[in-house]
Amino acid sequence: MNLTRRALLTAAFALPLVAAFTPLTWMGQTLASQGSNGEGEAAPLEQRPLVIHSAQGPHRLSVEMAQTQAQRQKGLMGREVLPADHGMLFTYAREQSPHNGFWMYRTLIALDIAFIDSDGTIVAIMTMPPCESASPSNCRAYAPGTPYHAALEVNAGYFEQRGISVGDCVSLSGNAGACGSP
Template sequence: MTVTRRQLLKTSLGVSLAASLPLPLLNAWADESRQASTLPLAIHSQEGPHRLDVEVAETVSQRQRGLMEREHLPEARGMLFRFESEQPAGNAFWMYRTLIPLDIAFINGEGRIVAINTMQPCASDTPRECPAYPAGASYHAALEVNAGYFAERGIQVGDCVSVPALAGFCRPDA
């Protein structure tokens, strides 16, 4: 195959343009191709199972982005943050560039909710001015949903979270 001058010029301009872009912008473009997968999830409480479709944030970049800059989250949706190893009780989530109030449930390795917080959007343009919301207990995953979701459904610490597609977390009490 012979390369024409036009193809060579296009390729060289594309490489030059990509090389001149800031690394965070290139990473953002790369992340767009690695969208979080969506899975069904159930929270088993005294009031019955509550089903959600959740985006799963498994990579560092997906977890860092989370639900930033979203103006709306449908009622039966959320985001599940999965970690490879147990996270210390002092590890926290924050609401920098997050536009909607959220509830967060921290989930231990057995699939039980160990802490619940309500987080308010942070209007500051400076990340260090946004409050942090630590779990207060070690955890393996965290689930973010619209603020008020857990209270409205009687979901509380000790309830069971299951993700059938991951064969995961806990089995609800009989």
């Protein structure tokens, strides 16, 4: 095996390991990364308080933190209900492409999704109905058309009912209720 091929193979195996141990940060906070419980089962998702700041006032949610690839892939699949003041926050270590989206394969409830930039500003909002197809290739992808660092899923209609829109701001607990760069 030549040196170039060996270097490429080494890099291919090392990059996922580096990503697995790189601390996840968003809005200046280091977020804990959860894996499995050591018995092959996924650990319960961390719950955190989240506030959406809009002209109509602060809106408080309890969110499950989807921080690992496996947690983000599963998302809210198979859930029959999501309490009114709950959601799921998908966080990423790196900025995501405007073309990377979400889908509703095996998701049973209609959801709103807000795509959020690194400062906590909502950059896109969409409503996603469940995909009724048994084939994932027949499920539409919902891409924001703008880069993002996080995405917040809540029950469909949540944002419209509360007057939450693009340009509003999201903060996690520990950010002293402020938006923008820390």
